[in-house]
Amino acid sequence: MSTSAETLARTGGKHISHVLFSEEQIARRVRELGEQITREIPEGEDILVLGLLKGSFIFVSDLVREIRRPIEVDFLIVSSYGGGTESSGEVQLLYARQASIEGKHVILVEDIVDSGTTLNRLIPMLEKRGPKSLEVAALLHKHIAKEMVRDAKWVGFDCPQEFVIGYGLDHSEKYRHLPFVGVIEP
Ligand code: IMP
Numbered sequence: 001m002s003t004s005a006e007t008l009a010r011t012g013g014k015h016i017s018h019v020l021f022s023e024e025q026i027a028r029r030v031r032e033l034g035e036q037i038t039r040e041i042p043e044g045e046d047i048l049v050l051g052l053l054k055g056s057f058i059f060v061s062d063l064v065r066e067i068r069r070p071i072e073v074d075f076l077i078v079s080s081y082g083g084g085t086e087s088s089g090e091v092q093l094l095y096a097r098q099a100s101i102e103g104k105h106v107i108l109v110e111d112i113v114d115s116g117t118t119l120n121r122l123i124p125m126l127e128k129r130g131p132k133s134l135e136v137a138a139l140l141h142k143h144i145a146k147e148m149v150r151d152a153k154w155v156g157f158d159c160p161q162e163f164v165i166g167y168g169l170d171h172s173e174k175y176r177h178l179p180f181v182g183v184i185e186p
Pocket residue numbers: 055080081087110111112113114115116117118119162163164165169170171
């Protein structure tokens with residue numbers, strides 16, 4: 001695939017081997033997810049959209065604008081990957097406002113469900129804080145996780161088993177700002 005000059009300017013000359021989900025495809029799908037969430041979340045109750053930083057920051061900002069309900073937005077910081085492309089299996093909760101979860105319907109927003117480790121570790125931690133309900137919205141899902149405490153209720157796209165970047169997803173903190181999801185050349 002030939003990488004556009006615009007993309008090369010953003011990657012610093014690194015080529016994209018293929019685009020999996022274009023900017024337009026993502027925008028359409030995020031709008032659908034927002035409509036679906038609007039229909040399916042309980043009316044007249046406290047809703048908290050909780051984004052998992054940093055990977056979900058673009059997805060959260062697009063998704064919340066498609067949810068036609070009163071909501072609060074907050075973020076969690078967890079760290080599960082080092083600099084590489086392999087999961088270390090460790091999940092650390094680095095920031096989470098204790099008071100913000102209790103009694104609320106929480107929509108946890110993930111960029112991608114890969115091994116499922118992050119959600120498997122995080123969901124029990126959050127459940128202890130007494131949310132009224134807790135469901136997951138994920139932009140991408142690799143469907144390789146064997147056993148999940150709770151699978152995502154809302155999923156944007158099924159993702160092939162490749163290391164993907166863009167639309168919030170990074171490789172060693174780079175490429176988060178690409179407007180599409182793709183695979184970078186090695
Ligand atoms: P899991 O715990 O293995 O499900 O992965 C959780 C986190 O790993 C995601 O929220 C991402 O931040 C990161 N991750 C997993 N797969 C990819 C990928 O293909 N590209 C970039 N980040 C990824």
